[in-house]
Amino acid sequence: MRRYVSEMLLLIATTIWGLAFVWQSIASRELGALTVVGVRSIIAAIFLSFVVICVPTIYRSQEPKIKLTRNRYQGFLLSFICGLALFFAMYVQQVGLEHTTASKTGFISVLYICIVPLITICFGEKLNKFFLIGLIISLIGLYFLSIKGDFSLEYGDLVVLASAVLYAIHILVVGYSAGRVNSMFLSIGQLFVVSVLSLTTAYFSEHFNLSSILSVILPLLALGILSSGVGYTFQIVAQRDVPSHTASLIMSFESVVAAIGGVVILGEILSIREMIGMVLVLGGILLSQKK
Numbered sequence: 633m634r635r636y637v638s639e640m641l642l643l644i645a646t647t648i649w650g651l652a653f654v655w656q657s658i659a660s661r662e663l664g665a666l667t668v669v670g671v672r673s674i675i676a677a678i679f680l681s682f683v684v685i686c687v688p689t690i691y692r693s694q695e696p697k698i699k700l701t702r703n704r705y706q707g708f709l710l711s712f713i714c715g716l717a718l719f720f721a722m723y724v725q726q727v728g729l730e731h732t733t734a735s736k737t738g739f740i741s742v743l744y745i746c747i748v749p750l751i752t753i754c755f756g757e758k759l760n761k762f763f764l765i766g767l768i769i770s771l772i773g774l775y776f777l778s779i780k781g782d783f784s785l786e787y788g789d790l791v792v793l794a795s796a797v798l799y800a801i802h803i804l805v806v807g808y809s810a811g812r813v814n815s816m817f818l819s820i821g822q823l824f825v826v827s828v829l830s831l832t833t834a835y836f837s838e839h840f841n842l843s844s845i846l847s848v849i850l851p852l853l854a855l856g857i858l859s860s861g862v863g864y865t866f867q868i869v870a871q872r873d874v875p876s877h878t879a880s881l882i883m884s885f886e887s888v889v890a891a892i893g894g895v896v897i898l899g900e901i902l903s904i905r906e907m908i909g910m911v912l913v914l915g916g917i918l919l920s921q922k923k
Contacts, residue, residue: 635873638870639874641866642879644866646882646886647885647886647889649883650885650886650893656851659852659855662847665726666831666838667831667834667838669719669826670834671831672856672860673823673826674831675852675860675861676864677861680816680823691814691817694815694816694817696814707818707821710805710809711809711818712822713809714802714805714806714809714818714825715822715825715826715829717801717805719829721802722826723833724792724795725799728790728791728795740793740796742774742796742886744800744880744883745767745881745883746767747796748803748879748880749767751800762920765916765920767920769916770912770913770915772912773910773911773913776905776909777891806867806871807871810869810871815865815868822864882917884917887913891906
């Protein structure tokens with residue numbers, strides 16, 4: 633039952649991230665990518681800190697399963713590593729996006745659903761046949777959903793592929809840390825790290841001011857509170873009970889939600905190919921959960 637609840641939390645987080653593409657699109661019209669990431673992360677960290685102060689029982693309920701007795705500062709270290717991995721994944725993905733198409737970026741980015749299982753296999757974890765079959769079906773579905781024309785690897789694609797590796801590392805690091813650090817502490821810590829690194833980098837590479845931020849404050853609040861605050865916290869809480877390879881596959885559902893959000897909110901039209909892709913992704917995820 634606990635595993636089922638955790639998978640539902642992960643699915644909710646993935647749904648939020650899929651819808652967040654709309655808010656991110658609006659905010660990016662006025663601000664650079666790093667500024668958006670930095671501002672939404674600091675909003676999320678402040679929001680979660682406020683929640684912890686107002687409702688301390690939430691913080692106490694997320695105490696780790698494995699007590700860290702050797703090093704009292706290990707919680708800070710793991711939070712920093714999670715934040716560092718998340719920042720570099722976001723930043724490298726953005727660099728790659730500038731040199732390739734959005735559709736190819738969307739497909740290559742979620743290749744972490746293959747990278748995570750490969751890494752876990754190297755560490756001796758065994759995967760059942762249903763997970764592997766579901767993984768292949770989901771990968772085919774993501775290709776149908778994302779790639780509109782001929783697929784050929786270019787410089788930008790390789791950079792995005794590097795970001796997929798970094799996202800895989802983030803999922804694995806969160807999977808390791810979630811059982812050893814208080815979930816709320818870990819979420820707030822990684823968000824502070826992402827915000828500091830993003831805003832520092834944006835200061836030297838992007839031009840932003842307070843009026844620009846205030847002009848898109850509503851989508852930034854939605855991104856901060858829901859996407860970064862609630863979404864990443866749910867991911868950490870869920871990965872206390874869900875294996876990293878399963879978590880990565882569930883998180884690929886973000887592409888389907890983003891496509892649906894584009895239809896409902898932005899009025900986009902899905903082709904037959906894209907609808908088949910969505911069905912395959914969902915079917916693959918469901919099949920992967922069969923024991």
